[in-house]
Amino acid sequence: MEAMIEKCAGLDVHQETVVACVLFGSLDQRPQKTVESFSTTTTGLLKLSDWLSSYHVTDVVMESTGVYWKPVWNVLESDFHLVLANAKHVKNVPGRKTDVKDAEWLAKLLRSGLIEGNFVPPEDIRDLRDLTRYRKKLIHQRTSEQNRIHKVLQDANIKLTSVLSNVFGVSGRRILEAIINGEKIEMRNLCEMVDGRTKASLADIANAMNGRIRRHHREMMRYHWEHMTYLEKSIEELEKQIDLCLEPYRKEVELLDTIPGLNKNGAATFIAEMGVDMSVFKSVKHLASWAGLSPGNNESAGKKKRVKLQKETKH
Template sequence: MEVFIERCAGLDVHSETIVACIMTGRHDDELFKQTETFPTFTKDLYRLLQWLESHEVTHIAMESTGVYWKPVFNILEDFFDITLANAQRIKNVPGRKTDVSDAEWIAKLLRYGLIEKSFVPPVDIRELRDLTRLRKKWIGHLTSEKNRIQKVLECSNVKLSTVISDVFGVSGRKLLERLVEQGYVDEVDVETRIHGKLKAKKQMISDSLFGTLNEHQRFLIRQSWQHIEYLEKQITEIEERVDLLLQNYQEELQLLMTIPGVKKDTAAIIIAEIGVDMRQFPTSQNLASWAGVSLGNKESAGKRFSTKTVKGNPHIKSALCEAAWAVSRCRNRWLATKYWSIATRKGKKKALVALSHRMLRIIYSMLINKESFKEMQIS
C-alpha cells in the first residue's frame, strides 16, 4: 500500500494519559516506530509537543473522544497538520486491544491516508459555538421556570393564562409581581397594570386572578421569578458577546437572514455550527450528511431496508427544523409550498427534515457564491 505521509503520529487520548506513536519512513522496510505515554497536564502537553518536533513529525491524527481532545488540539494546532478522526470510523480490527495498539493503528491509518478529517472550525467560530449552545441551554431553563410558575398558578386556580396569551409579557409580569407581593390583585391594580388591547378584558382578567394563592405557593413563584430574572440577565450578556463575535461575519449574517424563517439568532447558530468557509465540505450533500438531515441508505441484495436519517450535529439540525417550521407558515413562499407538498404525502415530521435538508443545501450555495436568497416563483 502506498505511503502518503512519511512522518506522522497517532494519539490515543484519554482523561489522564495520552499514548503517542510515531511512524517515520518512506517504505515499510525502513519504518521507524516509537511509542511514548504522556500525562494530560499542560506542562506534559508541551513536552509532547517538543517530543513530536524532535522527530520532525508533520501530521498528527487523534480520536474525537468527548472533550479530552480539545486541550491537546489547542496546543498542537499551530505546529502540525492535525486530523481529528471520528472514533466510529477508525475502529481497530478485532483482537488484542491496548492503548499502544490503538495509537499504532491510528498512526498507520494516517500514514496510508485512510483517515477522513472531522470539521474543526477556527477559534472565533468555536467561541461563538460555545456561546450559542449555552444560550440555548439557558433558554431551556428559562422555559422550565416559566412552566413551573404556570403550574403553581393552575394549582391555586389562577386562570390568567386562559385570558392573556403571554403571561410573561409586560402586562402579565406586572400582574404577577403584584400577585406575589400581596397574594391577590384587585380591580384597581388590574386597571393600572394592563395596557393596550388587554384593557377591554379588564373584568375577565380580574376574575381569572381570583384564586387561593397561599404563602407557600407565593414562595415557590418568588423563587422561580428570581431565577427567571437571573437567566434573562445571563442571556442578555451572552447575546452581547455573540454580537461582538459576529462583527467579522456581518456579510454572511445578512445573507442568511434573507432566507424566509431565518432570523438573527438562527443565523448566528448556523454560522457557529458550520462556519463560513464551505471548502471544509466538498459538496452540499456532504454538509447535509454531516448535519444529520440526509436520508440514510441501508441496502443489501438489491433491497432497500431503511432511510432513517443518520446521526449528525443536533444543534444545527434543531435550528434548521425550527426555521423550516417557521417558513412553513409563511404564505406565498416556495419553501412553504414544498413543505406542505411533502407533508401531505409523508407527514409533517418527515417534511420538516426534508425542508431542513433543502434549506441547508441552499445555505451552502449562498455562502459559496456570496449571494442572497432568491425566491423561486410558484407556478
C-alpha cells in the same frame, strides 16, 4: 497499505495521559516506530509537541472521544497538520487492545491516507459555538421555569393563561409580580397593570385571577420567578458577547438573514456550527450530513428500514 506520509503520529488520548506513536521512514520501506506517553497537563502537552517536532512529524491524528482531545488540539494545532478522526471509522481489527496498539493503528491509517478528518472550525468560531450552545441551554432552562410558574398558577386556580396570550408579556409580568408580593389587586390597580393592547377585558382578567392562592404558592412562584429573571439577565449578557464575536462576520450574518425564516440568532447559530468557509465540505450533501439533516440508508434484503435525523449537533 501504500504509504503516503513519511512522518506522522497517532495519539491515543485519555483524561490524564496521551500515548503517542510516531512512524517515520521512506515511503517505499517499512517505517520505523517509536512510542512515548505524556501527561495531558499543559506542561506534558508541550513536551509532546517538542517530542513530535524532534522527529519532524508533519501530520498528527487523534480520535474525537468526548472532550479530552480538545486540550491536545489547542496545544498542537499551530505546529502540525491535525486530523480529528471519527472513532467509528477507525475501529481497530479484533484482537488484544492496548493504548499503544490504538496509537499505532491510528498512525498506520494516517500514513496510508485512509483517515478522513472531521471538520474542526477555527478558534474564534469554536468560541462562538460555546456561546450559542450555552444560550440555547439557558433558554431551555428559562422555559422550564416559566412552565413551573404555569403549574403553580393552575394549582392555585388562577386562570391567567385563559385570558392572556402570553402570561410573561408586559401585562402578565406586572400581575405576576403583584401576586408574588402578596398585593391586593383591585380593579383600579388592574387597570394600571394591563396594557392597552390586551384583548381580554378587565372583568375577564379579574375573574381569572379569582383563585385560591396560598402562601406556599407565592413562595414557589418567587423561587421560579427569581431564577427566571436571573436566566434572562444571563441570556442578555450572552447576546452581547455573541454580537462581539460576530463582528468579523457581519456580511455573512446579513446574507444569512435574507433567508426566509432565519433571523439573526439563527444566523449566529449557523456560523457557529458550520463556520463561514464552505470549502471544508466536499459538497452540499456533506454539509447537510454534517448538519444532521441527511438521514442515512438502512437497507437489507431489498427492504428499507426507518432512519432518524440527528436531534442536535454533537461535534
